[in-house]
Structure formats: structure tokens, C-alpha cells
Amino acid sequence: MNTKFRPLHDRIVVKRLDQDQKSSGGIIIPDTAKEKPIQGEVLAVGKGAVNEEGKLRPMEVKTGDKVLFAKYAGTEVKLDGEELLIMRESDVMGIIE
Amino acid sequence: MNTKFRPLHDRIVVKRLDQDQKSSGGIIIPDTAKEKPIQGEVLAVGKGAVNEEGKLRPMEVKTGDKVLFAKYAGTEVKLDGEELLIMRESDVMGIIE
Amino acid sequence: MNTKFRPLHDRIVVKRLDQDQKSSGGIIIPDTAKEKPIQGEVLAVGKGAVNEEGKLRPMEVKTGDKVLFAKYAGTEVKLDGEELLIMRESDVMGIIE
Amino acid sequence: MNTKFRPLHDRIVVKRLDQDQKSSGGIIIPDTAKEKPIQGEVLAVGKGAVNEEGKLRPMEVKTGDKVLFAKYAGTEVKLDGEELLIMRESDVMGIIE
Amino acid sequence: MNTKFRPLHDRIVVKRLDQDQKSSGGIIIPDTAKEKPIQGEVLAVGKGAVNEEGKLRPMEVKTGDKVLFAKYAGTEVKLDGEELLIMRESDVMGIIE
Amino acid sequence: MNTKFRPLHDRIVVKRLDQDQKSSGGIIIPDTAKEKPIQGEVLAVGKGAVNEEGKLRPMEVKTGDKVLFAKYAGTEVKLDGEELLIMRESDVMGIIE
Amino acid sequence: MNTKFRPLHDRIVVKRLDQDQKSSGGIIIPDTAKEKPIQGEVLAVGKGAVNEEGKLRPMEVKTGDKVLFAKYAGTEVKLDGEELLIMRESDVMGIIE
Numbered sequence: 139m140n141t142k143f144r145p146l147h148d149r150i151v152v153k154r155l156d157q158d159q160k161s162s163g164g165i166i167i168p169d170t171a172k173e174k175p176i177q178g179e180v181l182a183v184g185k186g187a188v189n190e191e192g193k194l195r196p197m198e199v200k201t202g203d204k205v206l207f208a209k210y211a212g213t214e215v216k217l218d219g220e221e222l223l224i225m226r227e228s229d230v231m232g233i234i235e
Numbered sequence: 236m237n238t239k240f241r242p243l244h245d246r247i248v249v250k251r252l253d254q255d256q257k258s259s260g261g262i263i264i265p266d267t268a269k270e271k272p273i274q275g276e277v278l279a280v281g282k283g284a285v286n287e288e289g290k291l292r293p294m295e296v297k298t299g300d301k302v303l304f305a306k307y308a309g310t311e312v313k314l315d316g317e318e319l320l321i322m323r324e325s326d327v328m329g330i331i332e
Numbered sequence: 333m334n335t336k337f338r339p340l341h342d343r344i345v346v347k348r349l350d351q352d353q354k355s356s357g358g359i360i361i362p363d364t365a366k367e368k369p370i371q372g373e374v375l376a377v378g379k380g381a382v383n384e385e386g387k388l389r390p391m392e393v394k395t396g397d398k399v400l401f402a403k404y405a406g407t408e409v410k411l412d413g414e415e416l417l418i419m420r421e422s423d424v425m426g427i428i429e
Numbered sequence: 430m431n432t433k434f435r436p437l438h439d440r441i442v443v444k445r446l447d448q449d450q451k452s453s454g455g456i457i458i459p460d461t462a463k464e465k466p467i468q469g470e471v472l473a474v475g476k477g478a479v480n481e482e483g484k485l486r487p488m489e490v491k492t493g494d495k496v497l498f499a500k501y502a503g504t505e506v507k508l509d510g511e512e513l514l515i516m517r518e519s520d521v522m523g524i525i526e
Numbered sequence: 527m528n529t530k531f532r533p534l535h536d537r538i539v540v541k542r543l544d545q546d547q548k549s550s551g552g553i554i555i556p557d558t559a560k561e562k563p564i565q566g567e568v569l570a571v572g573k574g575a576v577n578e579e580g581k582l583r584p585m586e587v588k589t590g591d592k593v594l595f596a597k598y599a600g601t602e603v604k605l606d607g608e609e610l611l612i613m614r615e616s617d618v619m620g621i622i623e
Numbered sequence: 624m625n626t627k628f629r630p631l632h633d634r635i636v637v638k639r640l641d642q643d644q645k646s647s648g649g650i651i652i653p654d655t656a657k658e659k660p661i662q663g664e665v666l667a668v669g670k671g672a673v674n675e676e677g678k679l680r681p682m683e684v685k686t687g688d689k690v691l692f693a694k695y696a697g698t699e700v701k702l703d704g705e706e707l708l709i710m711r712e713s714d715v716m717g718i719i720e
Numbered sequence: 721m722n723t724k725f726r727p728l729h730d731r732i733v734v735k736r737l738d739q740d741q742k743s744s745g746g747i748i749i750p751d752t753a754k755e756k757p758i759q760g761e762v763l764a765v766g767k768g769a770v771n772e773e774g775k776l777r778p779m780e781v782k783t784g785d786k787v788l789f790a791k792y793a794g795t796e797v798k799l800d801g802e803e804l805l806i807m808r809e810s811d812v813m814g815i816i817e
Contacts, residue, residue: 143303145329146295184329185295189772190286192293196774198728198767206725206806208795213305213328224303224328231795231806232727232766240400242426243392281426282392287383289390310402310425321400321425337497339523340489378523379489384480386487407499407522418497418522433623434594437586440619475620476586481577483584504596504619515594515619531691533717534683572717573683578674580681601693601716612691612716627817628788631780634813669814670780675771677778698790698813709788709813 141218145184150199150230152178152212152223176209177234178223199227204234238315242281247296247327249275249309249320273306274331275320296324301331335412339378344393344424346372346406346417370401371428372417393421398428432509436475441490441521443469443503443514467498468525469514490518495525529606533572538587538618540566540600540611564595565622566611587615592622626703630669635684635715637663637697637708661694662719663708684712689719723800727766732781732812734760734794734805758791759816760805781809786816 145151155177180203186194199205212225242248252274277300283291296302309322339345349371374397380388393399406419436442446468471494477485490496503516533539543565568591574582587593600613630636640662665688671679684690697710727733737759762785768776781787794807 142332143329144332146324146327149328151329182329188292188295189774190292191288191773192286192290193774195770195772206797215303215328227728230728231731231797232725232733232764235724235726239429240426241429243421243424246425248426279426285389285392287389288385289383289387312400312425336526337523338526340518340521343522345523376523382486384486385482386480386484409497409522434620435623436620437615437618442620473620479583481583482579483577483581506594506619530720531717532720534712534715537716539717570717576680576683578680579676580674580678603691603716628814629817630814631809631812636814667814673777675777676773677771677775700788700813 143182143217145182145224147184148187148195148197148227149184149224150180150197150227151182151215151217152205152207152225153181153220154178154223155204176207176211177204178207179204181222197227199230199233205230206232206234240279240314242279242321244281245284245292245294245324246281246321247277247294247324248279248312248314249302249304249322250278250317251275251320252301273304273308274301275304276301278319294324296327296330302327303329303331337376337411339376339418341378342381342389342391342421343378343418344374344391344421345376345409345411346399346401346419347375347414348372348417349398370403370405371398372401373398375416391421393424393427399424400426400428434473434508436473436515438475439478439486439488439518440475440515441471441488441518442473442506442508443496443498443516444472444511445469445514446495467500467502468495469498470495472513488518490521490524496521497523497525531570531605533570533612535572536575536583536585536615537572537612538568538585538615539570539603539605540593540595540613541569541608542566542611543592564597564599565592566595567592569610585615587618587621593618594620594622628667628702630667630709632669633672633680633682633712634669634709635665635682635712636667636700636702637690637692637710638666638705639663639708640689661692661696662689663692664689666707682712684715684718690715691717691719725764725799727764727806729766730769730777730779730809731766731806732762732779732809733764733797733799734787734789734807735763735802736760736805737786758789758793759786760789761786763804779809781812781815787812788814788816 143151180199180201183197183199183201186196188194207223207225207230211229212223215222215224240248277296277298280294280296280298283293285291304320304322304327308326309320312319312321337345374393374395377391377393377395380390382388401417401419401424405423406417409416409418434442471490471492474488474490474492477487479485498514498516498521502520503514506513506515531539568587568589571585571587571589574584576582595611595613595618599617600611603610603612628636665684665686668682668684668686671681673679692708692710692715696714697708700707700709725733762781762783765779765781765783768778770776789805789807789812793811794805797804797806
């Protein structure tokens with residue numbers, strides 16, 4: 139991601155680490171395999187959501203973190219030809235350390 | 236946009252930067268292309284939402300920002316013959332810098 | 333509107349400035365034209381919503397403002413034979429200045 | 430309404446001023462006429478809703494007010510043989526002065 | 527109700543004063559009659575709901591009140607052979623004095 | 624219940640006092656009888672829900688209480704071979720004293 | 721679970737203690753048996769949810785706890801070849817001591 143993209147609020151940009159199942163040519167991935175959780179690397183992090191009083195809630199996830207998230211979390215975007223995901227921090231289930 | 240339009244609360248006016256797929260004559264845009272995120276330029280920004288205590292939450296997006304937003308975000312409006320979008324700041328996924 | 337009507341809370345009374353498409357006799361308005369945003373003039377404004385603590389949140393829109401609102405916003409009312417709309421301020425997308 | 434009825438919280442008792450369309454014998458009221466807003470007179474008013482802190486939010490509508498409300502607002506009740514409506518103040522669109 | 531029953535939070539126990547339409551043998555009650563509001567006598571009252579700060583919001587309805595409530599409000603219970611209703615105070619539309 | 628089970632937050636463990644209708648062999652329970660409210664004895668009580676500020680809201684129900692609850696409240700669990708119910712205190716309609 | 725996985729916010733990682741019904745070969749588990757609650761051991765616990773004021777609400781469940789949870793709670797994940805569940809603490813019904 140060469141383009142500098144700043145996610146708003148509590149959003150993050152994630153690059154999938156699993157092989158992309160949709161782009162795989164003729165290889166059929168069995169059902170059970172498709173159920174496995176999706177891993178990704180965090181490429182960019184917003185400043186955090188602003189609460190009702192105008193105070194910022196800082197983010198727990200940071201750039202470089204390897205995260206686990208639900209299969210259908212986030213919105214797919216294409217930045218500089220790369221398929222990325224923009225999701226909210228609350229869609230992240232945890233950090234693989 | 237020559238008409239001076241002031242969006243209310245946390246709304247912004249956005250001009251699409253992608254080519255308008257609906258107005259394209261006979262050219263069929265393939266399905267995958269249609270899935271790409273929509274970019275736009277912010278033309279006008281509201282003062283921000285007012286919280287329950289009457290305090291203003293200032294906007295993070297400002298006029299001139301190039302933003303990324305979900306395909307179906309906002310309401311289409313026509314101001315001075317220009318096709319524009321009015322959306323809430325929360326519909327903006329991030330800022331391209 | 334000769335009858336004095338005081339909208340409650342955060343409601344406003346709006347008179348459409350667009351030609352009324354429903355009352356137009358035999359003239360068919362093409363689909364695209366019907367999609368354009370609705371403009372109106374604000375005829376009356378409530379005092380504002382009262383929050384949980386009993387404090388009033390003042391209105392941003394005022395009588396005489398020319399506003400843009402979503403096509404299906406508000407409830408149609410007839411006051412003194414005039415077709416008007418009562419809507420909440422949050423249904424107003426912005427003010428044309 | 431001879432029976433003394435005290436509405437709870439933010440409820441009000443309203444007597445329709447429009448002719449009752451359902452009780453009209455054989456006369457067909459045209460569709461457009463049926464769409465007009467419903468007017469009524471406020472016969473009784475609750476003390477107001479109590480907020481989370483136990484404070485009372487006073488009512489803006491008072492007994493004797495002529496109000497405008499949406500066609501399907503409230504619950505029909507019969508007190509002393511009179512067809513009345515019990516609704517919340519938030520169902521009232523405004524006061525005709 | 528000989529059994530001592532203490533409703534929890536903002537619940538009340540109500541005994542219908544209207545004739546029970548379901549237990550009536552062969553007598554058909556006309557449709558309009560069935561639409562009339564349900565009256566009842568309050569037999570027991572909870573201490574009130576506890577708010578987020580742990581403070582009690584006292585009840586407005588008290589034992590012995592004759593109340594009006596919507597036809598389908600509450601849950602039917604049988605205590606000591608009596609058919610009673612347990613409902614929340616917010617289901618009560620008002621008090622007949 | 625010999626196993627020590629500590630319900631979390633505002634949950635309670637309840638043992639039905641009514642005869643279990645599902646386990647009854649060939650005896651058909653008439654429809655009206657099945658509608659009667661469910662009674663139970665409270666076997667264990669959580670510490671209470673924690674509010675947004677981190678303060679505990681204490682429970683009103685305590686171990687040993689005989690409670691009335693809606694037919695479909697709670698989740699069925701089997702602890703030490705006993706069929707029990709885990710429900711939230713808000714599912715309890717009241718206490719039989 | 722050799723991989724160090726840190727659940728975010730109020731999430732926990734749970735390993736089922738019941739025999740996995742889906743992986744059981746040809747043995748049919750009768751319907752009633754399948755209804756029994758699911759037990760598991762807590763392998764990892766998040767730091768707790770952060771409230772609107774930015775304060776942390778600490779977790780009540782801790783690593784090593786044997787918990788009871790609803791059959792369909794959580795999301796299945798595979799970490800180091802182990803089938804685990806990530807759920808929120810609010811999905812846990814209680815702790816078996």
C-alpha cells in the first residue's frame with residue numbers, strides 16, 4: 139500500500155494473510171477449510187472513535203499486528219492494486235502474538 | 236457547485252471521482268470492477284453533530300479531502316446540474332492522503 | 333399558512349418548492365426527474381427536542397430557510413388548504429444559502 | 430368525559446375533532462380526503478415521563494390544546510361512551526393556535 | 527389472591543374487571559365490543575425499576591388503582607385459582623379515578 | 624445440584640417446581656393447563672450485572688426464593704443429572720412469599 | 721494452544737470439554753443428548769471492554785475456569801490445529817467450581 143490512506147475513527151486497514159479463496163483458479167477448497175478464521179496484518183489504524191463527550195477512545199490494535207477476524211468482517215477495497223479490507227476494531231477477535 | 240449549500244450536523248457533500256457507472260452508455264462494466272470502492276472529493280462539511288448535552292462534536296473530514304466510502308453510502312442530490320452525494324461522516328471509511 | 337401552527341419539539345413545517353408531482357394532471361414526469369432531491373421553504377420551527385436531563389437542544393434550521401430533504405421525509409399535512417410537510421430537523425440534509 | 434381519567438407518564442387523552450370516518454354510514458369518503466391529518470382536542474395530560482435519574486420531564490401539551498397528529502397514532506378507548514384516543518406526547522406533531 | 531406474590535421491579539399484578547371474553551360460554555361478543563379497552567384493579571405493585579446507577583425509580587401506580595391497559599398487555603398467570611395479569615407499569619395507559 | 628455452579632452477572636439457576644410436562648409419559652396435559660405460569664425455586668444467584676461505570680447492581684432475587692417466570696424464559700441445562708434453568712433476573716416476574 | 725493469542729476487549733478463548741459431536745464418526749447422538757449445555761475451559765481472556773468514558777470493565781472469567789455456555793455461542797477458530805471457540809464473556813452462563 140503505497141498510497142497513504144488514513145482510516146477514519148475506529149477503522150483499520152487489513153491485508154489478508156490467508157490465500158485468497160475467491161481468486162484461486164480451479165482448485166476446490168473443501169467446506170471445512172473455508173470455515174477457518176481469517177488472519178491478516180494490520181496496515182493502517184484510525185485514531186479511534188470519539189465518544190458522546192468528544193473524548194477519543196484510543197485503539198488497542200496497532201500497525202503490524204497479526205489479527206484474527208470473522209470471515210465476512212469488513213469491506214473489501216482496492217488500494218494501489220492490492221485487495222485490502224477496511225473493518226472496525228470491534229470486528230477483530232484478537233491478536234496473534 | 237456554485238450554489239452555497241450548508242450540510243446539517245454531521246453531513247458532508249461529496250463529488251464522485253470515479254466515472255459514473257450508471258450514466259455510461261453501452262459499455263458493460265464487469266461485475267468485479269463494480270465492486271471497487273468509491274472515491275470522492277469533499278465539497279462541503281457540516282458543523283458536526285450535537286450531542287445530548289448540546290455540545291458539538293467537530294468533524295474529522297474537511298473540504299478538499301479525497302475520501303473512500305461504501306458504494307451505496309449517502310443520498311444522491313443534484314446541485315447546479317452536478318450529481319453529488321450527501322452522506323454522514325460515519326459513512327466515510329477513510330481519507331486518501 | 334394563515335393558521336398559526338406550532339410544531340412540537342424538533343419538528344419543522346416545510347412548504348415544497350418543487351412542483352408537486354402528484355397533483356400534476358396528465359403530464360408524465362420521467363423517472364430520473366422524480367429522483368431529484370426535494371427543496372422546500374421552512375415555514376415554522378419547533379423549540380427543539382428536550383434531552384434526558386430536561387435541557388433544550390436548540391434548532392439549527394430557522395423559518396425562511398430553503399432546505400433540501402429526502403423525497404419521502406416527513407408527513408404530509410394540509411393547513412388552510414395548503415399542502416405542507418411536517419418533518420424532524422434530522423430529516424433535513426442541508427440549507428441552500 | 431365525566432369519568433376522571435389520569436393518563437400515566439407522557440400520555441395524553443385526545444378527542445378527535447374530525448368527523449369519524451369509520452362511523453359514517455353509507456357515505457364514501459374519497460381516498461385523498463382520508464389522507465388529511467387528524468385534529469383533536471386534548472382532554473387530559475399525564476405528569477410527564479420520568480427520566481433515568483428519576484427527574485420528571487414536564488409536558489409541552491396542555492388540556493384544551495388543539496393538536497395535529499398522525500392518522501394511526503394512539504390507542505382508541507371508550508370512556509363514558511365517548512370514543513377517545515390515548516397517545517404519547519411524542520405522537521403529537523404540533524399545536525394549532 | 528391469598529398467596530402473597532411480590533412482583534419484581536416495575537411489574538404489577540392486575541385483576542381484570544371486564545367480563546372475561548374467553549371464558550364466556552356460548553355468547554358471542556360483537557367485534558366492536560371486543561375492541562374496548564381493558565380495565566383492571568391493581569392487586570400488587572413492585573418496588574420499581576432500578577436504573578443504571580442503582581437508584582430506584584418509584585412506581586406511580588399503587589394497589590387498589592383501577593387502571594386502563596391495552597388488550598394484549600401483560601402475561602396471564604393463575605394464582606390461587608384466580609386468572610390475573612402481570613404487566614409492567616409502562617403498559618398501563620392511565621388511572622380511572 | 625451438588626456441583627457448585629456460579630452464575631455470571633445477573634443470571635440465576637432455577638429448578639422447576641411444576642411437574643415436567645415434557646417427561647410425563649402417556650398423560651396428555653390439556654391445553655389450558657399448559658398455559659399456566661411456571662414456578663421454580665432459585666438454586667444459585669449471580670453477583671449482579673455491572674453497569675457502564677463498573678458498579679455492581681445487586682440482585683433482588685436470592686437463593687431459596689420461589690419465583691414465577693414466563694414459560695419460555697431461560698436456557699435448559701443439566702447439572703448433576705438435574706434439569707435446571709439458567710435465566711436472567713429480568714425474566715423473573717415475581718416472588719411467591 | 722501454543723500460539724500466543726490475545727483476545728480483544730471482552731472476548732475469551734474456550735476449548736470445548738464435551739466430546740465434539742460433529743467429528744464423531746458413525747455414532748448417532750440422540751436428540752435429547754445434543755440439547756445439553758456445552759462445557760469448556762477458558763484458555764485466554766481479553767482485558768475487558770472499554771466503556772464510553774474510556775474506563776476498562778474488568779473480566780469476571782479467568783484463564784482455567786470451567787464454564788458453561790449456550791450451544792451456538794461464539795465463533796469457531798482453529799489455532800495450532802486445535803478447534804477452539806472465541807466468544808464474549810456475556811455468552812458465558814456461569815462457572816463450574
